[in-house]
Amino acid sequence: MNEFVSRIEERKYSVKFLDEFHLQLNEKEYEYSIKKISSDSYVLELNNKTFICSVIENKNSSFEILVNGNLKKVISHSLISDKAEELLKAQSKEHSSVMVVKAPMPGMILKIKKHTGENVERGETVMILEAMKMENEIRAPISGCITLDSIKEGISVEKNTKLFEIR
Amino acid sequence: MIRKILIANRGEIAVRIIRACKELGIKSAAIYSDADIGSLHTILADESYLIGPAPSSQSYLNKQKIIQLAKEINAEAIHPGYGFLSENSEFIKMVEESGIKFIGPSSKSVQMMGSKTAARSLMQKNNVPIVPGTTEPIKTVSEGLSLANEIGFPVLLKASAGGGGKGMRKVYSSNEFESAFESTKREALKAFGNDDIYIEKLIENPKHIEVQIIADEFGNYRHLFERECSIQRRHQKIIEESPSGFLDDQTRQAITSAALNAAKACDYFNAGTIEFLMDSNKNFYFLEMNTRLQVEHPVTELVTGIDLVKEQIMIASGEKISFDQKNINQNGVAIECRIYAEDSSQGFLPSAGKLKVYKEPGGPHIRVDSGVILNSEISVHYDPMVSKLICWGSNRDEAIKRSLRALDEYFIGGVSNNISFLKFILQSKEFQDCTHNINSVEQNILKSFEEQLNLNETDETEIAAAILAAHLKSTVKLKVASENSNTNRWHDLLYE
Numbered sequence: 001m002n003e004f005v006s007r008i009e010e011r012k013y014s015v016k017f018l019d020e021f022h023l024q025l026n027e028k029e030y031e032y033s034i035k036k037i038s039s040d041s042y043v044l045e046l047n048n049k050t051f052i053c054s055v056i057e058n059k060n061s062s063f064e065i066l067v068n069g070n071l072k073k074v075i076s077h078s079l080i081s082d083k084a085e086e087l088l089k090a091q092s093k094e095h096s097s098v099m100v101v102k103a104p105m106p107g108m109i110l111k112i113k114k115h116t117g118e119n120v121e122r123g124e125t126v127m128i129l130e131a132m133k134m135e136n137e138i139r140a141p142i143s144g145c146i147t148l149d150s151i152k153e154g155i156s157v158e159k160n161t162k163l164f165e166i167r
Numbered sequence: 168m169i170r171k172i173l174i175a176n177r178g179e180i181a182v183r184i185i186r187a188c189k190e191l192g193i194k195s196a197a198i199y200s201d202a203d204i205g206s207l208h209t210i211l212a213d214e215s216y217l218i219g220p221a222p223s224s225q226s227y228l229n230k231q232k233i234i235q236l237a238k239e240i241n242a243e244a245i246h247p248g249y250g251f252l253s254e255n256s257e258f259i260k261m262v263e264e265s266g267i268k269f270i271g272p273s274s275k276s277v278q279m280m281g282s283k284t285a286a287r288s289l290m291q292k293n294n295v296p297i298v299p300g301t302t303e304p305i306k307t308v309s310e311g312l313s314l315a316n317e318i319g320f321p322v323l324l325k326a327s328a329g330g331g332g333k334g335m336r337k338v339y340s341s342n343e344f345e346s347a348f349e350s351t352k353r354e355a356l357k358a359f360g361n362d363d364i365y366i367e368k369l370i371e372n373p374k375h376i377e378v379q380i381i382a383d384e385f386g387n388y389r390h391l392f393e394r395e396c397s398i399q400r401r402h403q404k405i406i407e408e409s410p411s412g413f414l415d416d417q418t419r420q421a422i423t424s425a426a427l428n429a430a431k432a433c434d435y436f437n438a439g440t441i442e443f444l445m446d447s448n449k450n451f452y453f454l455e456m457n458t459r460l461q462v463e464h465p466v467t468e469l470v471t472g473i474d475l476v477k478e479q480i481m482i483a484s485g486e487k488i489s490f491d492q493k494n495i496n497q498n499g500v501a502i503e504c505r506i507y508a509e510d511s512s513q514g515f516l517p518s519a520g521k522l523k524v525y526k527e528p529g530g531p532h533i534r535v536d537s538g539v540i541l542n543s544e545i546s547v548h549y550d551p552m553v554s555k556l557i558c559w560g561s562n563r564d565e566a567i568k569r570s571l572r573a574l575d576e577y578f579i580g581g582v583s584n585n586i587s588f589l590k591f592i593l594q595s596k597e598f599q600d601c602t603h604n605i606n607s608v609e610q611n612i613l614k615s616f617e618e619q620l621n622l623n624e625t626d627e628t629e630i631a632a633a634i635l636a637a638h639l640k641s642t643v644k645l646k647v648a649s650e651n652s653n654t655n656r657w658h659d660l661l662y663e
């Protein structure tokens with residue numbers, strides 16, 4: 001009941017609250033206390049080290065938390081729902097997984113470096129979006145095969161316009 | 168004496184100028200676009216006026232409207248800050264003709280330094296070393312090729328009207344020359360409406376060293392020593408410092424007197440900066456002159472103790488420079504880090520949005536110049552610079568350590584930032600040894616930074632985040648549970 005799994009990028013943290021002052025994180029025991037200081041701010045004490053945390057986003061199970069100035073994106077589930085999520089993910093992986101990349105801001109497509117049908121590695125630049133007076137590289141979030149629909153060099157895009165798909 | 172200044176800019180530099188006005192007892196008038204309603208510079212100024220819609224072309228670049236406003240509100244002077252209209256000689260001419268004082272150089276000086284080829288020949292005539300190359304635009308490929316052979320490869324083809332790293336091409340051998348020549352011409356025409364290009368020797372891996380100068384309208388010229396700005400990404404400066412850890416006294420003497428020659432050559436007055444490239448043998452070459460206040464001016468202020476903006480205003484009021492050259496020294500070391508709203512873990516994508524958390528660092532010898540406060544909006548319409556951190560130390564090592572300490576004290580939430588990248592640069596061996604050059608970031612530092620990103624290191628703040636998220640998840644559950652029981656209880660009570 002009081003066991004949770006928090007995931008940050010590919011790292012997994014199993015958190016078990018033992019009592020009001022003690023918890024286990026990945027099997028290691030910590031002394032802790034959490035105090036709410038405003039609607040979205042908390043003071044966390046962990047083995048006599050103090051952290052100030054601001055919850056910037058809290059949607060279902062996905063959190064954006066600023067801890068002493070460092071932004072962390074955390075997905076947290078109860079142990080049971082984490083297991084369920086993993087199962088679902090494994091199932092959907094057997095079907096095709098498609099990643100849609102959208103424009104992070106309004107701008108103009110300056111250059112397209114990868115075209116439909118090409119394979120890209122994670123982190124490779126797919127296109128260059130000119131916005132905020134800067135040329136911005138739009139990179140592939142995963143490795144796979146690119147599909148560009150109606151995106152061409154020179155066109156303007158709004159925020160969240162679909163740029164390409166990787167499968 | 169000037170009684171009211173209109174500040175034709177926004178963000179941190181508008182705030183910087185307002186601060187100088189207040190300390191001098193001068194009224195400040197801010198302008199703002201629709202996107203900047205309620206932003207810090209509008210709050211701090213004595214008066215603020217909506218100038219137009221968010222796009223710069225209709226607001227901060229609207230020459231007629233700005234001058235008309237200045238007249239209406241009886242502003243006696245306009246301070247342009249940097250960027251926007253600061254180096255627009257047409258605007259400066261319009262201001263001069265309107266009878267309002269422009270806080271900066273004359274339109275004539277700006278025009279003389281605006282064309283790269285004209286500036287190069289002017290510098291050559293006035294004993295300022297220029298990069299070997301042509302001072303006149305090149306007409307034909309064959310003319311260019313013979314010149315390139317004379318100068319010696321590698322060479323750089325540059326657009327006369329270019330700037331900011333655009334319209335430049337490196338050529339390493341004669342057989343690449345023709346195609347490079349044609350494409351640079353095409354690019355120059357497209358970007359600047361003028362296809363004049365010229366050739367320079369390519370100085371490989373130079374440092375960027377610039378000299379701050381200031382002059383009054385009585386022909387007094389002073390320099391405020393150098394700044395090194397070699398840490399750049401895509402021709403954009405990220406970290407600047409004064410003094411440069413690379414210069415010796417002899418070179419310093421030579422480069423500052425060359426800078427004064429450059430300023431005198433164009434009858435310059437007010438604050439300006441002469442940029443040079445310096446090779447590994449400490450030979451230096453004129454790059455360009457920036458006829459305005461620079462983003463990185465605070466590092467000079469911290470080591471010399473001179474307030475450059477106040478000095479600019481006093482000079483525009485018809486006063487003489489307030490100090491003698493012999494009384495100006497470089498005391499300690501100052502480093503500036505530019506905090507950008509960009510995600511250094513995602514290819515430096517700029518990030519727009521609301522600053523939901525914002526806390527600036529403090530403590531001894533820390534200066535923060537910013538134009539934002541909590542809940543400020545970082546808009547897609549303008550430069551994504553959030554804040555500038557300038558740290559002073561009695562020596563370079565202390566200044567670096569202080570900068571690292573202060574960067575850790577920034578709390579920025581709601582938009583991404585480049586703080587982890589700034590820290591990585593400050594800790595790199597190249598920066599610490601002062602062997603870095605203008606290509607270091609893109610050739611070495613960026614690569615090792617991105618490798619480090621993939622290492623997936625866990626830090627203690629991550630553990631804290633993992634625990635808090637789990638805690639929030641557990642309290643949501645409790646709340647649902649208690650609400651349920653309340654309903655049941657109410658239900659029970661009803662039927663009692």
